[in-house]
Amino acid sequence: MSGLGVWNYVIIVFLMMTGLYTVISCGNLVKKLIGLNVFQTSVFFLYISFGYIEGAAGPILVEGQDLYANPLPHVLILTAIVVGVATTAVGLALAIRIKRAFGSIEEDDLHNMDSSL
Amino acid sequence: MLTHLPVLIVLGPLLAAPLVAVMRGGRWPWAIATLVTWFSFLCSMLLLAHVANYGVFSYALGGWEPPWGIEYRVDLANALLLLLITGLASVILPYARLSIRQEVGDDKAPLFYSAQLLQMLGLCGITVTGDAFNVFVFLEISSLATYALIAMGRDRKALTSSFSYLVMGTIGATFYLIGIGFLYVMTGTLNMADLAERLPEIQDSATVRTAFAFIVTGIALKLALFPLHLWLPNAYTYAPSAVTAFMGATATKVAVYVLIRFIFTVFGAPFSFGQEPLAEVLIPLAIIGLLSASSVSVAQPNIKRMLAYSSVAQIGYIVLGIAMGTAMGLTAALLHMFNHGLMKGALFMTLGAVAYRMGGTNLDQMRGLARTMPLTFWAFVFGGLSLIGVPLTVGFVSKWYLIMAAVELGWWPVVAVIVVGSMLAVIYIGRVVEAGWFQEPDNPERKEAPMSLLIPVWILIAANLYFGIDTRLTVDIAEAAAVQLMAGGNAP
Numbered sequence: 001m002s003g004l005g006v007w008n009y010v011i012i013v014f015l016m017m018t019g020l021y022t023v024i025s026c027g028n029l030v031k032k033l034i035g036l037n038v039f040q041t042s043v044f045f046l047y048i049s050f051g052y053i054e055g056a057a058g059p060i061l062v063e064g065q066d067l068y069a070n071p072l073p074h075v076l077i078l079t080a081i082v083v084g085v086a087t088t089a090v091g092l093a094l095a096i097r098i099k100r101a102f103g104s105i106e107e108d109d110l111h112n113m114d115s116s117l
Numbered sequence: 118m119l120t121h122l123p124v125l126i127v128l129g130p131l132l133a134a135p136l137v138a139v140m141r142g143g144r145w146p147w148a149i150a151t152l153v154t155w156f157s158f159l160c161s162m163l164l165l166a167h168v169a170n171y172g173v174f175s176y177a178l179g180g181w182e183p184p185w186g187i188e189y190r191v192d193l194a195n196a197l198l199l200l201l202i203t204g205l206a207s208v209i210l211p212y213a214r215l216s217i218r219q220e221v222g223d224d225k226a227p228l229f230y231s232a233q234l235l236q237m238l239g240l241c242g243i244t245v246t247g248d249a250f251n252v253f254v255f256l257e258i259s260s261l262a263t264y265a266l267i268a269m270g271r272d273r274k275a276l277t278s279s280f281s282y283l284v285m286g287t288i289g290a291t292f293y294l295i296g297i298g299f300l301y302v303m304t305g306t307l308n309m310a311d312l313a314e315r316l317p318e319i320q321d322s323a324t325v326r327t328a329f330a331f332i333v334t335g336i337a338l339k340l341a342l343f344p345l346h347l348w349l350p351n352a353y354t355y356a357p358s359a360v361t362a363f364m365g366a367t368a369t370k371v372a373v374y375v376l377i378r379f380i381f382t383v384f385g386a387p388f389s390f391g392q393e394p395l396a397e398v399l400i401p402l403a404i405i406g407l408l409s410a411s412s413v414s415v416a417q418p419n420i421k422r423m424l425a426y427s428s429v430a431q432i433g434y435i436v437l438g439i440a441m442g443t444a445m446g447l448t449a450a451l452l453h454m455f456n457h458g459l460m461k462g463a464l465f466m467t468l469g470a471v472a473y474r475m476g477g478t479n480l481d482q483m484r485g486l487a488r489t490m491p492l493t494f495w496a497f498v499f500g501g502l503s504l505i506g507v508p509l510t511v512g513f514v515s516k517w518y519l520i521m522a523a524v525e526l527g528w529w530p531v532v533a534v535i536v537v538g539s540m541l542a543v544i545y546i547g548r549v550v551e552a553g554w555f556q557e558p559d560n561p562e563r564k565e566a567p568m569s570l571l572i573p574v575w576i577l578i579a580a581n582l583y584f585g586i587d588t589r590l591t592v593d594i595a596e597a598a599a600v601q602l603m604a605g606g607n608a609p
Contacts, residue, residue: 079254
């Protein structure tokens with residue numbers, strides 16, 4: 001167990017489902033991207049929860065310390081965060097262009113126009 | 118240089134992409150992008166020759182030994198797919214010069230070439246790597262480039278198509294990431310060969326089984342397996358022609374490769390087909406996808422959309438081959454992966470030539486094509502024959518192996534489904550050929566597509582016919598790759 005114990009994982013599942021629900025149910029394109037971000041954040045928490053070792057120090061050699069935490073999960077999360085940022089940037093750029101081309105970023109309005117949504 | 122081949126395939130385009138994006142002079146972006154792609158094609162040919170002669174090629178990135186460092190591991194299945202990706206890119210980039218200039222415009226063309234290089238290097242990176250997290254990184258590199266490329270289409274629906282592909286694709290990639298996380302926490306490693314060694318002891322745990330489910334679902338979304346294919350028809354239809362040609366021929370195939378790699382190498386066939394109900398899930402979905410997509414494509418007025426649905430059906434064939442779980446089925450799947458890339462690449466490029474002259478790809482614009490654009494029309498006919506599976510074309514070779522694999526297992530209903538799929542292909546290809554040959558064109562002047570569009574098309578059509586007649590290269594490699602894969606993760 002780590003930190004809050006099994007509560008970590010309860011929070012992770014809650015965030016994952018909230019994110020997915022937001023993506024599916026919200027009509028506004030920007031809200032969909034926000035939901036996507038929440039979903040990705042829950043995965044970051046998952047990796048960080050995996051990486052916690054009780055009594056371990058950070059991965060810098062110090063005197064008298066035998067147990068060090070593996071920096072790999074944290075590095076994986078940094079990569080995933082960067083990927084998430086890039087995805088959000090592309091998504092928002094697309095939302096801006098959709099607004100310019102169609103005049104609206106609400107899925108219901110786009111559905112009534114000749115969009116593919 | 119030969120020791121660094123796997124990383125050179127990825128490194129060349131990676132260094133060239135920002136260079137091409139900032140160049141604004143005339144033909145330089147296109148010229149540099151084409152040369153770099155040809156260089157990657159040369160490297161992948163050398164790599165295939167090396168792997169075919171000497172066995173699995175393992176390259177430690179940065180000199181760090183696996184499993185602590187990232188490993189690039191090339192065996193026969195990878196090498197074949199790498200050849201397909203770089204070969205198609207090498208043929209499509211010369212084609213793209215005129216096609217993109219018309220569809221995207223001169224001012225945005227350098228950005229197209231830059232994104233195209235990123236997409237290609239992402240797909241090559243997924244194929245060549247032996248590290249599970251590295252697959253995720255390259256998957257996102259290629260996906261983000263693809264979203265940008267699709268959004269360059271002329272129609273404003275390209276923007277909404279790209280947006281929905283972005284949302285669905287990101288969910289798929291994140292599912293894959295969750296699966297990798299579970300595997301990492303159970304084994305402590307991300308290297309695929311190392312995972313294959315450590316998983317058999319713990320494969321009964323709920324975590325590993327959940328990881329399997331997440332990985333398969335995430336990849337199935339990228340693969341466009343029914344019912345996770347909803348992004349595909351819109352994305353293919355509204356993207357620029359050169360983008361559809363490359364993306365339609367390679368992106369889903371790379372996702373198929375990742376699925377094969379995880380099912381057979383990392384988890385192993387006994388676990389995937391024995392403990393997990395993989396065949397029971399994949400086969401019905403593949404069959405329903407095959408039949409429904411083929412049926413829907415018969416009614417489409419836009420020919421590009423018709424071929425997009427046809428692609429969903431062909432993915433159904435490939436997944437059917439994988440789900441059989443035998444070496445013959447896997448051979449058929451690998452063969453169809455390669456052959457379908459050749460077929461769809463040629464067909465979408467032909468449609469791009471039609472769009473170049475006629476302004477669109479509806480059935481109305483195909484009327485009388487045999488008279489106004491004969492070379493383009495005949496290219497479509499040959500590509501269509503290949504799609505149907507007529508002997509002497511590549512389509513026949515892979516459908517033959519698929520039917521043989523089904524007969525070997527005694528699954529006669531599946532054989533019937535495959536044949537029905539081909540019959541439906543006859544209908545939807547036939548209506549285009551009928552419109553082109555028998556109907557009167559709106560404008561009877563002969564306006565053939567320019568040579569720089571036609572030559573790449575005919576190179577791919579010639580490849581279709583050549584590999585349909587002389588099947589030694591593709592079939593031998595696919596069979597050997599299937600045997601290697603069935604042996605599991607620790608095959609030498």
